[in-house]
Amino acid sequence: MNLQSVAVSQSPEDKFREYLTTGNKPQRFTGQQRDMVRFIFSHHDHFDAEALISEMQAANLKISRATAYRTLNKLVDAGLLRRLELGPRTFYEHDYGYPQHDHLQCTKCGKVIEFQNPSIEEAIRQASLANGFQSEGHSFVVRGVCKECNIALMPKRQLDLI
């Protein structure tokens, strides 16, 4: 699914710069951080820290493990990235400029598919109301087998019937 992007007034880079330099303890916006933001927002996908590091190195961009982990946390705090709990390690995806959505995760090939459904927001509203809960965000992952893996797993006999 290709979700429509959300109109934003600033580039991710500008928004991150603003986040870093504004506030009571201004932080620097460095070249490495700029490279990371540009690289991450040059294409939309779901990634973890290790994948990001090797992809950036493959693109001849200087990035150290420590700085990558540090900057990923800052990007989440800045509202540019969202953390995705997909098991033991942390995955990330665009938050800024991208609409709210949820995920189907294939347990065979690992693929992550996005979907949208307004009734989920409504369910959150109702549950929050009923419990005096102040919602801040959510994680909704449906595990299962994707179309391609379903076909691949089918015994030949059943394929013949199609």
Next chain:
Amino acid sequence: MNLQSVAVSQSPEDKFREYLTTGNKPQRFTGQQRDMVRFIFSHHDHFDAEALISEMQAANLKISRATAYRTLNKLVDAGLLRRLELGPRTFYEHDYGYPQHDHLQCTKCGKVIEFQNPSIEEAIRQASLANGFQSEGHSFVVRGVCKECNIALMPKRQLDLI
């Protein structure tokens, strides 16, 4: 919220014994495993491996770390426990004999509140249908601040207004 339990024909202990001893490679149902099942199903809550180990030790039940982790995995495979992704470590809750539900998690005190909403199942059904996806289960956690923490966080001025 106290959810109604689901009628089951076997005790958790019997179900686990059946899971272990049935199949092409039968496994033993040992005393330690029996103690774990009984302890876990003697009360309903959300727990992680470390908490379970210290609580069982406090109850004078012999349990080693290795066996605890091993048996927790078997209990999930057997359909007795469900894994809860609530951050870096794995939490568990009853699956067998307990109805489908989802969770509100307080980011201040860590409390986990259960809720039910049939529209979530429907949303999963729709998304699966639209993507040729075979759903096997899901994890839905809403993060936020619970009623008690909201009150505690309120500035005194606002409390006076209540």
Next chain:
DNA sequence: CCCCCAATGATTATGATAATCAATTCCTTG
């Protein structure tokens, strides 16, 4: 232009969970 403070990065630490493997336990068979 220089100084100070924040960022960097190599390294080490941490924390949860999994793997190892010798010792033990307990079914099964004779």
Next chain:
DNA sequence: CAAGGAATTGATTATCATAATCATTGGGGG
């Protein structure tokens, strides 16, 4: 009932992702 053998246990070690450390680097404000 005894013995054999396979499975379980548990102390220990390994692994893996991520966080902390701290000496070094570097950039921006005065």
